[in-house]
Amino acid sequence: MSLFLQQIINGLTLGSIYGLVALGLTLVYGILHIPNFAHGALYMVGAFMSYFFMVDLGAHYWIAMAGSAAVVAVLAILCERLVFHPLRHSPPIHDKIAAIGILLFLEAVVQMFWGSDFRRMSSPFTGIMNFDGLIIPEQRLLIIAGAFVLVVALQLFLRKTMTGATIIAMAQSREGAFLVGIDANRVAMMTFAISGMLAAFAATLYAPINLVYPAMGHLVIMKAFVIIILGGMGSVPGAIAGGMIIGFAEALGGFYISTSYKDIIAFGLLVLILSVRPQGLFAKGAH
């Protein structure tokens, strides 16, 4: 029983990380209809920035996290301004190829500075909590709590503030948003900044129980894509629910079926679901 609960905790941890990354991806998709293949690279840069601030500059974990979020947000805004904005009238295939270009560039730059070694990043939360036989490392608890706080904050921002409402309005109807005088450029930049920040937070939270290396974004971004397809592209609740589904499927599947194939579970699920329902699980109507 406690082994099962342990897997539940693992599923929650994974689901929180995947959910945060998928949220950023789905927000950008909702506004600009770009599948941002470079999002995984932003996640990776987020981890390396935190690593840099903590190890090379000796900053505290929280400060490193804030610094990394700021750097990645600026980077995401630059991507929007320099790459996706000029391509807004191009055929959709060009956005995708440009996103791949950004991904390749960011990875190569990080590799040039830090090499392709696997690095360990420490965190001040190394303790272990013991709830009557159920062992939970503090960092995992922090991930779950952190993801919860971030999701609630994002929801409050989107629902309760005027600035957040412009993002929702733009996702609902582009023309309608223009009609009431919403500045498309501002919304696009803001969305990219939020998406980059979420990626940096997720990376910094997850890095201490994982490793930091230039290719770390590959798997995460592909799973995030699976998640937003499951949850319906552009849907915020869908991204969170999808993140949890994949997180649990992986934790339980990895434990009860096979560890070496656990990464395939998400993709197998995707193939299965899209074969039956090409529009995704929760999506309404045609895409």
Add this chain to the structure above:
Amino acid sequence: MFKVASLLMTPAAKYLMLAFAILFPLVAANEYQVYVMATAFVWAIAVYGLNIITGFCGQLNLAHGGFFAIGAYTLGLLTADYGWSFWPAFLGALVMTAVLGFLVGIVSLRLKEHYFAIFTLCVGFIIYLLIDKWEELTHGTIGVRDIAAPYGFGLVDFTDTTPFYYLVLAFLVFAIWFMGRLSKSLLGRTFIAIRNGDELAQSLGINLMRNKVLAFVLSTTYAGLAGALYAGMVRFIGPEEANINHTFDMITYLLVGGIGTIMGPLLGTVGIVWITQSLQFLEEYRMIIFGPLLVLLVIFFPRGITGSFLTWMHRKSQALAPTKKRQENKVNTAQNREAESNA
């Protein structure tokens, strides 16, 4: 300038290029250069496959490198583990990639645009994971050794670089010839119609699914052909052949050369392979240049070298034409544009 340039559009230019390719081993400084050229040709064949599904049919297939690896592994495993000789295994690799391409195609092509790209990205990754983890079949990270070289029927020895170079060249010429025929055929025009608009094509009575699957199977077979040749050439393969970066490389070659054109894939592949070769230090960090290059290309020259050249030629020929003719040309612009994308 214009006259010189217009020479490049005549069939003679293509024969000149062929003559150069045939004479290349004689003028090459050493065997290594011949080897590099043969590698470039192998990749070019795979890029032609990508050009069919992505350039002509407009579907961004991110599993292309995976099918390349399937071709390489089918040939490698059949010859190294099951004792097949090269040519039957070669046919086996083509059949394998075609069949798997068909199966993946009928599932993935029900999806449109972004969904298709994301789905194939995942398929490519599944292929990589299977090759990496299914050790009983693929030897996992150890890779496949002792792959047979092509059997020369006692006439030639394909373990030498130069005969192998000519073998690859023959397949490349066939691949380009087939591509040229395809682009002029009704089938090729059907693919272009699908690229230009799913719904419009459908309203013309085009069966979307059947044509897209056909384009996909053709493209994966090209990838399988290239993969099998690659395995026969290097004779040692590992899971890295299925790395997503190979797909990204091929997209770069295709885009630089000119997406949806006939000579683009060859020019892009050979050009970039040689640039990378001559700047050895670039090997590891080449993406610092090629990443931004991809972005700049799609923003400023979305049609690559060949496409931009053809557009320039077309404008020039209009400017040189007498005024009366120019009027006619304006009417014909739409037709010309389609002709260009066939060129």
